[in-house]
Amino acid sequence: MEEHKQTTIPEIFLTPYEASAHEAAIYQLWEKSGYFNPDTCIRDGITKKDADTFAIIMPPPNANGRLHAGHGTDMTLKDILIRFNRMRGKRTLFLPGSDHAGFETQGVFEKKLQKEGRSRFGMDRDQLYQEIYDFVMENKSVMETDLRALGVSCDWSRYTFTLQPDIVERVQKTFVKMYEDGLIYRGKRCIHWNPKFKTSLSDIETMFEDRVEKFYYFQYGPFVIGTSRPETKFADKYIVVHPDDPRYATYKHLQEFEIDWINGPIKATLLKDEVADMEKGTGAMTITPWHSQVDFELAQKYHLPIEQIIDWDGKLLPVAEEFAGMKIEQARPLIVQKLKEKGLLVEIDEKYSHAVRLCERTSVVVEPQVKDQWFVRMDTLAKMTLNALDAKKFRILTERHEKIFRHWMENSQDWNISRQIVWGIRIPAWFKGDEIKTQLTSPGTGWEQDPDTFDTWFSSGQWPLVTLGYPEKEDFSTYYPTNVMETGADLVFKWVPRMLMFGLYLTGEVPFKDVYFHGMVLDKHGKKMSKSKGNVLSPVDLGAEFGTDATRMAFVVANPPGSDMPLSEDKVRAYKKFSNKLWNITRFTVASCADHDPETSVTFSARDQEILADLSAVVSSVTSDIDSYKMYLAAENIYHYIWHEFADKVLEESKEILSSEDENAKVARQRVLMNCLTTSLKLLHPFMPFVTETIWQKLESAYKDQSLLMVAKWPTT
RNA sequence: GAGCGAUUAGCUCAGCUGGUAGAGCGCUACAUUGACAUUGUAGAGGUCACAAGUUCAAGUCUUGUAUCGCUCACCA
DSSP states (O other), X not given: OHHHHHHHSOGGXXXXXXXXXXXXXXXXXXXXXXXXXXXXXXXXXXXXXXXXXXXXXXXXXXXTSOOOHHHHHHHHHHHHHHHHHHHTTOEEEEEOEEBOOHHHHHHHHHHHHHHTTOOSTTSOHHHHHHHHHHHHHHHHHHHHHHHXXXXXXXXXXXXXXXXXXXXXXXXXXXXXXXHHTTSEEXXXXXXXXXXXXXXXXXXXXXXXXXXXXXXXXXXXXXXXXXXXXXXXXXXXXXXXXXXXXXXXXXXXXXXXXXXXXXXEEEEEEEEEOTTSOTTSTTSEEEOOGGGOHHHHHHHHHTTOOOOOOBOTXXXXXXXXXXXXXXXXXXXXXXXXXXXXXXXXXXXXXXXXXXXXXXXXXXOOBOEEEEEEEEEEOHHHHHHHHHHHXXXXXXXXXXXXXXXXXXXXXXTOOOEEOEESOSSSXXXXXXXXXXXXXXXXXOOSTXXXXXXXXXXXXXXXXXXXXXXXXXXXXXXXXXXXXXXXEEEEGGGTTTTHHHHHHHHHHHHSSOSXXXXXXXXXXXXXXXXXXXXXXXXXXXXXXXXXXXXHHHHHHHHHXXXXXXXXXXXXXXXXXXXXXXXXXXXXXXXXXXXXXXXXXXXXXOOOOHHHHHXXXXXXXXXXXXXXXXXXXXXXXXXXXXXXXXXXIIIIIIIHXXXXXXXXXXXXXXXXXXXXXXXXXXXXXXXXXXXXXXXXXXXXXXXXXXXXXXXXXXXXXXXXX
């Protein structure tokens, strides 16, 4: 008997589970089957032609680097949903792609240029574009390899890149349509300017940093004004005070003063306006419309002249006279010194703390500048989106994020979509003198195309539409709207609202029904992962060391929607042990059932029935948990069942029955065990696809409804 | 400055519509050629941040306080 068992256990089970020995081959098996593509599933009769659809558009990882822990969570959660629904017989599409990530990629590339002692300025536009293109293509393939390593079951035949010609054309057409509909306008506004990378930025591409700096008080005629930026004050000719400020009651609105200023006498005018804050400093300020949004708006209100003080490189212009050509940091102390010598410096507050706006990607201090740019008018689109939310056309799974989302939507400013970089989709607008035309091809001789490109979010905002081939392709009518948008909470403003706005605007329908935000992956102490702290865990490296399945489990368990999750190697290691536990459970079960004939009829004992009922209960709870996006509970549930119920209790108590003389009882129990095993493998497959499929491949075909577990039928109760 | 969240066993966290606390890891003891030491069995460990309130009954609802964290914001 012992010898018989030895020969029927596949040899593979005799040594511990070694993930790296199986994963690549298993992925190849899946990919070769063609079943990542729903059309192939229909062709082979695995999925019914009229089955419900389940579609997820992959948030395109930026085509400029490797996958990080954030992607790990992201991809794992989506792949679980996809595998689950595929096994349930839905027409399931996971559509992959990558994003050119305009400014970010160009930033990465410019660093590379810098190392080589080169600069993009002065480079030919087409040459620069081509070089970045080659650079991105190289990195793109790395990213695709990483996705495969994570076991992501996406349909590679539908792979989309944001700069491929049909996508570019679609995005440009949207621009033209929006311009015609009055949702896009070109206007001179005070925008965020990055003087180092020489491009404008939208609000969401900037961030604030609290800094303690000097705050200066200067005598400005009869007033004392405060400023943290003396270098912008050369051309300030208007003082603003609050109309109710008693300190300035004796002065009149529009009263003029002859005063001595940095570079000599000037004529200044008093404005009384409520924007002035009486609590702030002396309650009096001068305005610099070209370099401040508030001041710019005030200048527009009173039709004041505006003048540029700082150039596009961040250097002072001739208006600064002796300081012209100087960088701000260099000029500031000299200007203060000069004012001090003139007796105009009243006081310096050394500990003034305020928020400084920085470029989110490069941490360069942003300089407000007035510039002609293209803007998307947000009011109509935001309202459209909020209406859809109110009408429950889509829902945000976490209440907290819904609040945040609403608040942002209600307060969103017009969106600057032009960028002064080459890496992106060129804006299809043409200029001839003061004339403007928006169309995809040149209107004729004498017309110059706008050199600017779109903000990345202008194209990725249309991602669900363009990937599915809006408006004419069949995929669009089949899979739009998609089921769920699962993405990082950091995209609650950047990406999600834009997809909703574009989707609703162009099709009248939301692009997805549910929005699932996952939190950030933190290190084991709950700190942000960052290269400088050296606490970064790469999903690919973790997968190589502990197995991809273990890594996936670590990303899912205890990771409820909306909250951040600490991750440690210990956690991953725990699930590596679990892979091996499952491996040994299989070894024991298969060995114990080697002489079992799956065709014979059996009579279950009361205990057998109880075991099967328990199994059923697990099936239904795992199913409903995933259905309600509680993957974190489902994963724990199936883990707990397999280890502490199936292995610790069922298998242990079965040992006696399996070695007993009661042939009927033994055969029935064997049937029960094989049932528990195959059902467990199915339930666990979405979470731990590799080890479950590896085992499945070694099971006798009589126990399988499909030769690939990936497309086996999800158990029902 | 505003908003939001968190505070439960040493660590990381579950505890849905209120009824006298749970999981994983860790720890302790014991077991070991018997599917698996990437193991099993047993066990220790918490006045659920603090204060007040509602209730027959409160981690669970209300209010306030404290600490931590996140996000947003045109403060000269």
